[in-house]
Amino acid sequence: MNPSRRRHAQVDENTLSFRVAEALPKDVGRGLVRLDPQDLERLGVSIGDVVEITGKRPTVARAMPAYAEQRGQGLIQMDGILRANASASLDERVTARGMAVQPARSLVLAPVEGMRGAPG
Template identity: 30%
Template sequence: MSEIILKVDEIPQQHVGRGRAIIDPKIIEDKNWNTGQILELTHNKKTHVKLWPGNPEEYGTGIIKIDGMTRQNIGAGIGDKISLKSVEAANAEQIVLSPTEKISAEGLQEYMTYNYLNHVFTTGDALSLNTQMGGRVQFIVTSTKPSKPVIVTENTIFKLGTMTKSVDSSVPRITYDELGGLKNEVQKIREMVELPMRHPELFDKIGVEAPKGVLLYGPPGTGKTLLAKAVAGETNAHFISLSGPEIMGKYYGESEEKIREIFNQAEENSPSIIFIDEI
């Protein structure tokens, strides 16, 4: 089966978290594919999703729309080109989920069956589950039975695996999907921060220096921190968060030393985003 190359775009909010990829209708027509067909997406990594047809106005655009978690699972960003092909999947007998922090398995079976019925999973996939306390826990699919792309059914058994450190906890697992009402702000931030990080060669080619920092301003609770974390999550960047008062030192030269330490840490974990709050 020949691979197809399409350009990644954001998926409409109503499709987020459903394990779908909205495809250019021309591709569906050319390949004689059907809604629900299993697709293998490949960039830096692989994952699997179900096909969903695009609108007629998207015919011939060469676009694939996927949500933030799917983008993170293949290591791609908006605007990247990825390859896809049709593959076969089996009904899942068992899926092992390994958490990135200590957690009880209580309620896992019911939660996954209810929320992910008919969802396709691949070994190596990451997913975030909401907790009763309002937080989130990150899981990695560490094995499936059978060992191929699998579809969740009512008979699928979910097991809690041992705690894993395979996910870099310093990279936020937040995506642009979670930023409601900040479309214009996201677009500006992507141009000023994400574009230079993903494609520095563009700035070198035209001889323009990329922005080194961005000032986000607004009342508390408007999404400044979430926006910064989303950029880091979408670019797979190390995220360092601190407040302005933390930098201030009591003695002469102490503040400068703290700033040097922070920037050294960022350099060692490049690419990095430093977020300074309460300036």
């Protein structure tokens, strides 16, 4: 598709606006979004990099390339979990941008409620 006919807008040099589309069944629950490879390049991200998606709220996901039939339409394919996290619905607009992430140095787990049978 001709770049002038793409259906998303450049918000700033690192952020693009997309229309939300349904994720592929095999992507559901995996924390992935699919974008046109040209859009990945425009965002400065590679396959598997973390992107921040913002609807009414921000969330993050790993970026993967869209399949050929979904390219050139200004879409971001997201599952229901990511849409809920971003507070976005199908056909709504969200923004996406690449982001730098660092591995966690530690992880602390705590019970949500008191544990039954725990000493004390």
